[in-house]
Amino acid sequence: xxxPEPMGMLIAELRRLPGIGPRTAQRLAFHIxxxxxxxxxxxxxxxxxxREKVSHCSICGNLATEDPCTLCNNPRRDQSLICVVQDPxxxxxxxxxxxxxxxxxxxxxxxxxxxxxxPNELRVKELITRLQDGSVKEIVLATDLNAExxxxxxxxxxxxxxxxxxxxxxxxxxxxxxxxxxxxxxTLAKALEGRREL
Amino acid sequence: xxxPEPMGMLIAELRRLPGIGPRTAQRLAFHIxxxxxxxxxxxxxxxxxxREKVSHCSICGNLATEDPCTLCNNPRRDQSLICVVQDPxxxxxxxxxxxxxxxxxxxxxxxxxxxxxxPNELRVKELITRLQDGSVKEIVLATDLNAExxxxxxxxxxxxxxxxxxxxxxxxxxxxxxxxxxxxxxTLAKALEGRREL
Numbered sequence: 187x188x189x190p191e192p193m194g195m196l197i198a199e200l201r202r203l204p205g206i207g208p209r210t211a212q213r214l215a216f217h218i219x220x221x222x223x224x225x226x227x228x229x230x231x232x233x234x235x236x237r238e239k240v241s242h243c244s245i246c247g248n249l250a251t252e253d254p255c256t257l258c259n260n261p262r263r264d265q266s267l268i269c270v271v272q273d274p275x276x277x278x279x280x281x282x283x284x285x286x287x288x289x290x291x292x293x294x295x296x297x298x299x300x301x302x303x304x305p306n307e308l309r310v311k312e313l314i315t316r317l318q319d320g321s322v323k324e325i326v327l328a329t330d331l332n333a334e335x336x337x338x339x340x341x342x343x344x345x346x347x348x349x350x351x352x353x354x355x356x357x358x359x360x361x362x363x364x365x366x367x368x369x370x371x372x373t374l375a376k377a378l379e380g381r382r383e384l
Numbered sequence: 385x386x387x388p389e390p391m392g393m394l395i396a397e398l399r400r401l402p403g404i405g406p407r408t409a410q411r412l413a414f415h416i417x418x419x420x421x422x423x424x425x426x427x428x429x430x431x432x433x434x435r436e437k438v439s440h441c442s443i444c445g446n447l448a449t450e451d452p453c454t455l456c457n458n459p460r461r462d463q464s465l466i467c468v469v470q471d472p473x474x475x476x477x478x479x480x481x482x483x484x485x486x487x488x489x490x491x492x493x494x495x496x497x498x499x500x501x502x503p504n505e506l507r508v509k510e511l512i513t514r515l516q517d518g519s520v521k522e523i524v525l526a527t528d529l530n531a532e533x534x535x536x537x538x539x540x541x542x543x544x545x546x547x548x549x550x551x552x553x554x555x556x557x558x559x560x561x562x563x564x565x566x567x568x569x570x571t572l573a574k575a576l577e578g579r580r581e582l
Contacts, residue, residue: 188476196434236394251388278386
């Protein structure tokens with residue numbers, strides 16, 4: 187009410203972003219208003235281009251500009267190993283360990299009855315399809331090590347084991363209840379090394 | 385490096401914003417990528433429009449979509465009283481008190497030899513020009529109550545008092561060393577009420 191309307195609109199839009207409170211929104215709005223034109227253009231272009239060019243790989247579900255993505259398309263990756271994760275941030279966390287050489291499968295979430303998310307809301311069917319030709323020998327279930335992540339891993343293990351595929355889970359080197367995304371590289375690498383069969 | 389390039393670019397641009405670290409930038413980028421098209425358009429439009437439509441009032445220097453701004457142009461505001469502040473956020477803070485009925489003058493900063501900011505980098509000349517016709521009877525110096533704010537207030541007081549204009553400073557009801565912007569309304573109103581002549 188004390189700001190010119192377009193300024194108020196900008197603050198309101200920024201406040202809709204996650205973790206941005208009124209003070210931060212105001213600070214960001216002032217900063218954006220004061221940016222040199224070139225930098226403002228770059229910010230806007232980055233938003234527009236990321237949305238236009240980035241979509242999901244039809245095989246693994248990871249973020250990608252190509253389809254299939256560069257990970258799925260890389261012949262040097264171990265095609266017999268698939269790591270199942272909740273979302274693309276977890277792929278980044280796994281890649282940072284430099285220990286994992288297989289493929290990925292991004293579920294797009296975890297089973298959560300509270301939020302009405304069941305297997306049908308996740309990319310479970312797509313995962314099972316990938317296992318049909320017999321080339322995959324092991325599935326690493328790398329969902330978060332909290333209740334929902336464990337439920338999802340257990341559900342998937344029951345689905346996959348009958349197909350005769352080895353099903354492993356990241357070791358509890360990670361802090362229990364922790365988010366995969368926030369794990370440090372060494373701990374995550376250790377957890378991968380100590381993975382156990384379900 | 386583990387993200388598709390447009391995604392990495394977006395994260396990089398977001399990281400350039402004040403107070404946005406790598407984690408937050410990543411979270412925001414994912415959020416922006418997942419926004420419905422309509423909401424993404426609104427965010428981009430808000431940035432572009434705020435930059436296009438909001439500029440500075442040529443009289444008071446406050447943010448405005450019109451020139452002169454609605455505050456300068458309001459005949460019900462006390463034209464004999466000018467409150468000098470560092471930046472537009474401080475105008476908002478003053479207006480929130482509902483106690484101040486005069487005009488404003490936004491300096492655009494404070495004197496800071498460390499950062500090479502002297503009176504010539506601020507809107508000091510414009511302030512003196514506004515005092516020439518004799519209609520202004522009092523100047524409230526409402527720069528922040530820290531070292532630089534005090535130096536700026538003292539400098540302006542020395543410049544203005546010889547013109548025969550009453551020069552006041554916000555009372556130290558505000559915590560010393562505090563930012564005007566973060567003051568609560570009651571404290572700021574008290575500080576205004578107890579303003580003292582320099």
